[in-house]
Amino acid sequence: xxxxxxxxxxxxxxxxxxxxxxxxxxxxxxxxxxxxxxxxxxxxxxxxxxxxxxxxxxxxxxxxxxxxxxxxxxxxxxxxxxxxxxxxxxxxxxxxxxxxxxxxxxxxxxxxxxxxxxxxxxxxxxxxxxxxxxxxxxxxxxxxxxxxxxxxxxxxxxxxxxxxxxxxxxxxxxxxxxxxxxxxxxxxxxxxxxxxxxxxxxxxxxxxxxxxxxxxxxxxxxxxxxxxxxxxxxxxxxxxxxxxxxxxxxxxxxxxxxxxxxxxxxxxxxxxxxxxxxxxxxxxxxxxxxxxxxxxxxxxxxxxxxxxxxxxxxxxxxxxxxxxxxxxxxxxxxxxxxxxxxxxxxxxxxxxxxxxxxxxxxxxxxxxxxxxxxxxxxxxxxxxxxxxxxxxxxxxxxxxxxxxxxxxxxxxxxxxxxxxxxxxxxxxxxxxxxxx
Amino acid sequence: xxxxxxxxxxxxxxxxxxxxxxxxxxxxxxxxxxxxxxxxxxxxxxxxxxxxxxxxxxxxxxxxxxxxxxxxxxxxxxxxxxxxxxxxxxxxxxxxxxxxxxxxxxxxxxxxxxxxxxxxxxxxxxxxxxxxxxxxxxxxxxxxxxxxxxxxxxxxxxxxxxxxxxxxxxxxxxxxxx
Numbered sequence: 001x002x003x004x005x006x007x008x009x010x011x012x013x014x015x016x017x018x019x020x021x022x023x024x025x026x027x028x029x030x031x032x033x034x035x036x037x038x039x040x041x042x043x044x045x046x047x048x049x050x051x052x053x054x055x056x057x058x059x060x061x062x063x064x065x066x067x068x069x070x071x072x073x074x075x076x077x078x079x080x081x082x083x084x085x086x087x088x089x090x091x092x093x094x095x096x097x098x099x100x101x102x103x104x105x106x107x108x109x110x111x112x113x114x115x116x117x118x119x120x121x122x123x124x125x126x127x128x129x130x131x132x133x134x135x136x137x138x139x140x141x142x143x144x145x146x147x148x149x150x151x152x153x154x155x156x157x158x159x160x161x162x163x164x165x166x167x168x169x170x171x172x173x174x175x176x177x178x179x180x181x182x183x184x185x186x187x188x189x190x191x192x193x194x195x196x197x198x199x200x201x202x203x204x205x206x207x208x209x210x211x212x213x214x215x216x217x218x219x220x221x222x223x224x225x226x227x228x229x230x231x232x233x234x235x236x237x238x239x240x241x242x243x244x245x246x247x248x249x250x251x252x253x254x255x256x257x258x259x260x261x262x263x264x265x266x267x268x269x270x271x272x273x274x275x276x277x278x279x280x281x282x283x284x285x286x287x288x289x290x291x292x293x294x295x296x297x298x299x300x301x302x303x304x305x306x307x308x309x310x311x312x313x314x315x316x317x318x319x320x321x322x323x324x325x326x327x328x329x330x331x332x333x334x335x336x337x338x339x340x341x342x343x344x345x346x347x348x349x350x351x352x353x354x355x356x357x358x359x360x361x362x363x364x365x366x367x368x369x370x371x372x373x374x375x376x377x378x379x380x381x382x383x384x385x386x387x388x389x390x391x392x393x394x395x396x397x398x399x400x401x402x403x404x405x406x407x408x409x410x411x412x413x414x415x416x417x418x419x420x421x422x423x424x425x426x427x428x429x430x431x432x433x434x435x436x
Numbered sequence: 437x438x439x440x441x442x443x444x445x446x447x448x449x450x451x452x453x454x455x456x457x458x459x460x461x462x463x464x465x466x467x468x469x470x471x472x473x474x475x476x477x478x479x480x481x482x483x484x485x486x487x488x489x490x491x492x493x494x495x496x497x498x499x500x501x502x503x504x505x506x507x508x509x510x511x512x513x514x515x516x517x518x519x520x521x522x523x524x525x526x527x528x529x530x531x532x533x534x535x536x537x538x539x540x541x542x543x544x545x546x547x548x549x550x551x552x553x554x555x556x557x558x559x560x561x562x563x564x565x566x567x568x569x570x571x572x573x574x575x576x577x578x579x580x581x582x583x584x585x586x587x588x589x590x591x592x593x594x595x596x597x598x599x600x601x602x603x604x605x606x607x608x609x610x611x612x613x614x
Contacts, residue, residue, distance in 0.1 A: 179591035252551040270562025272555040293555040316552050339549040353549050401593030
């Protein structure tokens with residue numbers, strides 16, 4: 001837990017924000033992008049007395065983040081003509097136009113007397129020859145990754161009009177050992193795979209973690225007590241607790257969108273139904289009462305509805321109900337079996353796992369079941385989770401029979417499929433909200 | 437029970453014995469490795485064991501003479517005739533050895549999603565429990581658990597392996613005389 005403590009204690013202080021003209025350069029991210037925006041981002045300058053590595057690492061990570069988004073292409077530094085020596089002087093735009101840069105990110109690090117570092121950057125619109133905006137942060141040098149992610153988010157937001165997702169983390173299940181005696185540990189890392197650490201020991205199996213949308217808290221399912229139970233895990237304190245005293249197996253937990261409750265499945269006598277557990281009062285409310293399997297509930301961001309998985313019609317399909325359990329309606333009617341629905345944080349789509357023709361797919365559909373689109377497919381693609389801006393879906397994949405699982409992300413457009421690095425084989429990713 | 441399932445059920449006995457030993461590695465239980473289990477179709481006589489068979493009432497007796505796993509068809513939790521035959525023997529054995537308590541572990545193959553398979557495994561475990569209770573085994577002696585697709589008996593990715601992995605295992609948790 002130590003690294004987290006450092007992270008939060010050292011959280012960046014936003015010193016100043018200047019925002020002159022509205023950017024002329026903009027990206028419409030609702031479309032697929034075969035021609036990502038070319039961006040130049042030279043290594044941040046180190047003011048006299050500052051460690052140049054900090055600025056180099058920050059600019060390298062900003063380039064990597066923007067590139068990974070699929071919306072930007074970071075131009076090779078070797079092609080740069082102008083060498084930026086002062087970020088407060090207007091760049092020679094012609095030099096950047098020649099190498100086809102549309103946006104230019106320049107930055108500087110300055111050592112402060114108290115041991116912290118001031119990090120400032122400016123984003124220039126090369127075509128319009130004007131500054132788009134700039135920001136400054138003061139932080140400890142070891143906090144450079146957070147700052148690089150925050151800078152990436154700020155640039156992404158300014159150029160796309162959407163919130164970013166770089167300053168986030170992913171909780172997942174780290175897997176090792178033979179298939180018949182798999183060790184599954186709860187693990188957490190930055191969204192780009194950096195700073196991985198384990199949250200549980202591996203003495204017992206854990207499955208299906210989910211992030212709280214509002215707090216540094218995880219809910220997951222564990223065999224720690226022998227019988228499968230839903231647990232809560234406070235990331236900051238490391239405290240774990242069983243959620244509620246239920247008379248049977250509890251599994252498939254998700255936080256409600258406001259973080260005040262956990263939706264979960266309770267199995268009694270072989271039958272699985274969905275319940276809501278209020279985290280303050282610890283009162284539980286039964287939401288489904290059906291002889292079929294009802295599981296994998298996920299709330300709409302406005303809190304009014306819940307999508308879930310049920311086989312009451314004969315095969316696993318997606319259903320939507322009101323938050324109180326009323327008005328249960330099937331929404332999936334495609335050719336296949338649908339499960340693990342997850343409501344987008346934007347509210348406009350539901351991501352799911354679909355089995356058809358012996359393959360597994362990740363897809364999205366609108367909450368009324370229309371507009372189904374498949375984003376990915378392999379031997380096993382399972383368990384989608386949304387980036388907090390609702391533009392990227394992460395999931396786990398076994399690309400072929402017998403290959404272990406690993407994490408991937410894909411754009412809502414179905415483009416930009418990328419592996420997400422993990423130290424071991426990995427499954428069940430869950431994306432955090434933007435960090436505070 | 438389909439032809440295929442019957443075939444695999446026979447093989448499963450041998451595999452199950454090995455897997456169970458592995459699964460119990462952390463516990464102070466010991467049981468000899470079973471090398472040649474009898475065919476599943478052969479009626480066993482748990483209450484009148486052969487003179488040279490396993491010790492009556494032992495873990496080995498239960499595994500070899502009775503059979504600890506029953507198998508299910510794809511996406512099903514209904515008991516097949518073959519599963520009922522095994523459970524009939526389990527119930528008779530458990531009526532004889534009244535102090536033994538059991539945990540029924542429901543399992544699913546990997547061709548489903550994690551959460552749905554947890555629910556499916558729970559259904560299978562409950563189907564076995566209900567059947568044993570109907571045959572006079574007290575419900576207080578039985579606990580159930582689902583492992584979904586997380587504890588496959590056969591790690592391969594074939595129809596045969598999946599048939600083996602759709603099962604419910606009756607584990608003896610306490611009350612054995614030896």
